Amino acid sequence: MGKGLLIVLSGPSGVGKGTVCNELRRRLPDLVYSVSATTRNPRLGEENGVNYFFKSREQFEEMIANDQLLEYAEYVGNYYGTPRDFVEATLQSGKDIILEIEVQGALKVKSKFPEGIFVFLLPPSLDELKGRIVGRGTENQATIDHRMSVAADEIGLMENYDYAVVNDEIDQACHRIQSIIVAEHCKIRPRCEEVAAR
Amino acid sequence: MGKGLLIVLSGPSGVGKGTVCNELRRRLPDLVYSVSATTRNPRLGEENGVNYFFKSREQFEEMIANDQLLEYAEYVGNYYGTPRDFVEATLQSGKDIILEIEVQGALKVKSKFPEGIFVFLLPPSLDELKGRIVGRGTENQATIDHRMSVAADEIGLMENYDYAVVNDEIDQACHRIQSIIVAEHCKIRPRCEEVAAR
CATH class of the missing domain: 3.30.63.10 (Guanylate Kinase phosphate binding domain)
Incomplete structure (x- = not known):
């Protein structure tokens, strides 16, 4: 058995990181939560x-x-x-471990732990994200505008990540992240003597 | 919709490339066969x-x-x-396209088409591979020895590939390759303006 993977699940506020993370933990009982x-x-x-x-x-x-x-x-x-x-x-x-974190935090983790798998959760569109933030009904217009502007900036940082997963539907989003985890376990890394020696 | 992916499925003779490739095509009717x-x-x-x-x-x-x-x-x-x-x-x-090919051919493809996804299909062990080759009952001892030695050399070339998938069970092997395809479609590549612009 090889080493586990650190999966960093990030994305703008309101995109549904927490919901996706909880559903992944439900589907993957061996996945440890950071x-x-x-x-x-x-x-x-x-x-x-x-x-x-x-x-x-x-x-x-x-x-x-x-x-x-x-x-x-x-x-x-x-x-x-x-x-x-x-x-x-x-x-x-x-074991694999998942870390759910906002974008600035994820980038700090990347600087200390670049071998992590960095997954950016995207809204289907910025309009959709706005709908989710407004839908909470707890924010005034200035806060909504500010959060949308922060989200747009954060999406601009996506290129620092390894994967982009659109959270259009929780089932599909989880399926994509589960696929990423399986694929990453199959990835051939510079040091793979134990696999080559099978 | 982005561009499709070229999936290069390769590995030593006897590992089951053809069987896995056929099963993948059955599961993924949109996957084009090269x-x-x-x-x-x-x-x-x-x-x-x-x-x-x-x-x-x-x-x-x-x-x-x-x-x-x-x-x-x-x-x-x-x-x-x-x-x-x-x-x-x-x-x-x-559309995605799958190319089933032996190891030397795959490495030639890589030199001309490095953006392909190179998947190395591994036997669970060399003993298992020998069992499969012997099991066909069509080879004499010298041929078996030769093929085993070629297979060992080919496994040594695995580091040129992106992914290693153990063909322990066809269902599991296909699931892993399907996961690799899904994950690769989520991968953030240097030029991903169309995703960033969502």
Whole structure:
């Protein structure tokens, strides 16, 4: 058995990353979910190591200093990040791991872990994405305009990714990502002595 | 709709290329089969343009001179080759095309058409391959030894391919190749303006 693969699932806000990620985990019970570290307090029912790795600010800053995070960001006064150890231990055990993350975070992961498989989830069109954001009914016009402009910029960063998957239908989108995972396991990489020696 | 993909299915003799290729064509009715050109005479029931493009020796040598073949070889006094026009017209029409070919031929195709997807079909083991060759019951020991040695050399050339697919079970092997085709259609290539512009 070879090493597992890190699948980075990313794309603009509103494209449906979370829904697709959950459906993939349902279909692929062996696919491990990359658990984030955070300094925010646990909410009711949240478990350490399942929903998040809960850390104190000091612990988190030590992880930053020791380069133990593949990426991190501060959001509304709390840190969020991707612990490198958990990803690497999973891969070493031969299992695949999926990381669901926004575009800036994915690009940071790529700089530290270029051997990941970077999948960009696309809306069928920008109009469709707008419909989804408006449909939530929680945003005012200025916020919608801002989010659409951010999404357009993010789509412009797609060339840094390995694959583009259109999220037209969840079933089709998951099928495409599952195919990408199967194909990547068949890929011949520079070091493939173990396969050649069969 | 983008351009189609050329899928080159190759591997050592006896690995089951033909069986896998036929099953893929059955599952994927839109997958076009790359028809070879040959100077040998048509056999009963063979149709020009379906089984082969039947050519005179002069016509074939003109195709060679005009670089109209992605590869060719002479075998028992007859030429066999892959017409470039048929492949390119199929790809331009947006359809995928599959070329089933032995290892040396695949490497020639790669030199002329590096954008193809090169899939190496592997036996589960060399012992298994030997079993398949012996099982045909048509070969003497010297031939078997020779074919096994050729197969081992060919497996050594696998690093020139994009993907390795183990033909342990036809269903699994086809599923892997179908996944490779889906994944390759999602791949972000240097020129993907039409996707970025969605």
